[in-house]
Amino acid sequence: MILKGKGVAPGIAVGHIYVYDEKFVIPSESLVPQGEEQAHLDRYYSIKKEALDEIDKIKYSVESVDPIKAEIFTAHKEIVEDITINDEIPTRILKEHWAGDWAIYQVYETVLGVLRKTPDQHIAERAADFDDIRAMLLRLWYGKKSNSLSSLKEPCIIAVRELKPSSTANFNSGKILAILTEKGGVTSHAAIIAKSYGIPAVLGIDGLLSIVKQEQLCAVDASEGTVIIDPEKDIVKEYKGKSGIYNRDRKDAETFQKREAITACGVKIDIGLNISNANDEELNAQSYTDAVGLFRTEFLYIGRNTLPSEEEQFLTYKKVLKCFGKRPVILRVLDIGGDKQLPYLEQKHEDNPFLGIRGIRLCLNNPDLFKTQLRAAIRASLYGNLWLMLPMIGSIDDIRKAKEIIAEIKDELKKEKIQFGEFKIGIMIEVPSIAMIASLAAKEVDFASIGSNDLCQYSCAADRMNAAVEPYYQSYHPSMFRLIKETVSAFNNAKKSISICGELGSDSLVIPALIGLGLRKFSMGAASVAVVKRAIASITLAQTEEIAKKILGFSTASEIEKFLGL
Secondary structure, rough: EEOOEEEEOOEEEEEEEEEEEEOOOOOOOOOOOOOOOHHHHHHHHHHHHHHHHHHEEEEEHHHHHHHHHHHHHHHHHHHHOOOOHHHHHHHHHHHHOOHHHHHHHHHHHHHHHHHHHHOOOHOOOOHHHHHHHHHHHHHHOOOOOOOOOOOOOOOOEEEEEEOHHHHHOOOHHHEEEEEEOOOOOOHHHHHHHHHHOOOOEEEEOHHHHHHHOOOOOOOOOOOOOOEEEEHHHHHHHHHHHHHHHHHHHHHHHOOOOOOOOOOOOOEEEEEEEOOOOOHHHHHHHHHHHEEEEEEEEEHHHOOOOOOOOOOHHHHHHHHHHHHHOOOOEEEEOOOOOOEEEOOOOOOOOOOOHOOOOOHHHHHOOOOOOHHHHHHHHHHHHOEEEEEEEEOOOHHHHHHHHHHHHHHHHHHHHHHHHOOOEEEEEEEOOOOHHHHHHHHHHHHOOEEEOHHHHHHHHHHHHOOOOOOHHHHOOOOOOOHHHHHHHHHHHHHHHHHOOEEOOOOOHHHOOOOOHHHHHHOEEEEEEEHHHHHHHHHHOOOOOOHHHHHHHHHHHOOOOOHHHHHHOO
């Protein structure tokens, strides 16, 4: 069977499918046949032990990468052993004759009801923990295997409805051969993660989870957006051959990885690094990059059940700044909303969250949250070259409001006699309204970075998470190149730094055109660095300017794609 989707991260893979289904099954209300109560209770005690063992294994695997996040699983163990719950469940089984799965579901539901209603935010935040444990216990009751991406034991191809940010907070990228999803487009979270780790990915496969089965053999050509289920031996051989060719090309590109990015005529191009978790695996790329071009700090908030404290954030930011020394670290303040939500932060339902309270809007609406992060970041500025970047800026008013709060934080720290260093303030250019007044914005800030994913989404009026409007989300739309040209020109004329950190910034086919439009700074995931440096080394500045001139003359995305050889 051949399935088609959108290839968003190149590569070839052959392996067995691991269906990652987060669907929660609610048991039906049922009673235990007389005389079987003790058997249900014994089974509950057995799965409770299994749950504790599973949590220990996950905690151990996370601990080596992120000791702070590992503490989440200590809290999970405490919930499994909760005295009240472990009094109530046996009582319901033995005295009221409830079936074990119904007792687990209903007792936890009672606790969750109390937690969700409490006015104490810290207690209410624990509801997500209890919900996770209930889901785990019921999964074990029904004999289903662990569905955590952090505990994969064998290399596999992930098949999932939608890969959410929380699902990848602690996942083991080394065990993932490819990613397949039903939902998501070229700039969805799954696509960004796949590109960052160099994992082949095909997204937007209609009906994927109703077709594939656990452990099925699968062949993936993410460059073509093709997935073959139960391939014949000759297909497996063909795809393994393709994989060999692709890997050899990657090895050739890797010879450029540790070199400086210099055009064939000797012009230096800065290559920045996009990071999320700030773990050692990500920071290893500091040896061959010029900066952190995008530190997605929201990932410090995702995959946990409470807000990170000021001190915890300070230590993380300090670690990254010290690692990069005098090189810039562009720290994007909390960019939550759209496809990234926090279960412990009260956010009203929005029919279109991408046009709602996200980025700087959320920060300004939650000043305590915003100020905690700013205090941590500004304190950390003492240890390196901090550049604070504000996301989802749509107006000059947004910039000025944020700068007022930053000034307040600086005054507070001075009064408290807490030292901090110099730092720059900049913005993401991802909303057309600010791109169109880039010359005015450049007077307000020290730098800017173009977020091409959202700039395209808002310019084309196409939800980048909605596969149905994928044809309308056109990364190579002529308007994109014109907006980029005007923005870059405005900041270059003001002698202010301008870079690009969206997916276009790691696209080796389009980077020559972007250099021709005046960009000299790019940021990307570590997996893209070598290929991009190779592309830069193969072309002169004069050639890039000619390419840019031709692209600006085209009237459709398809004409540009054809010109670029797509």
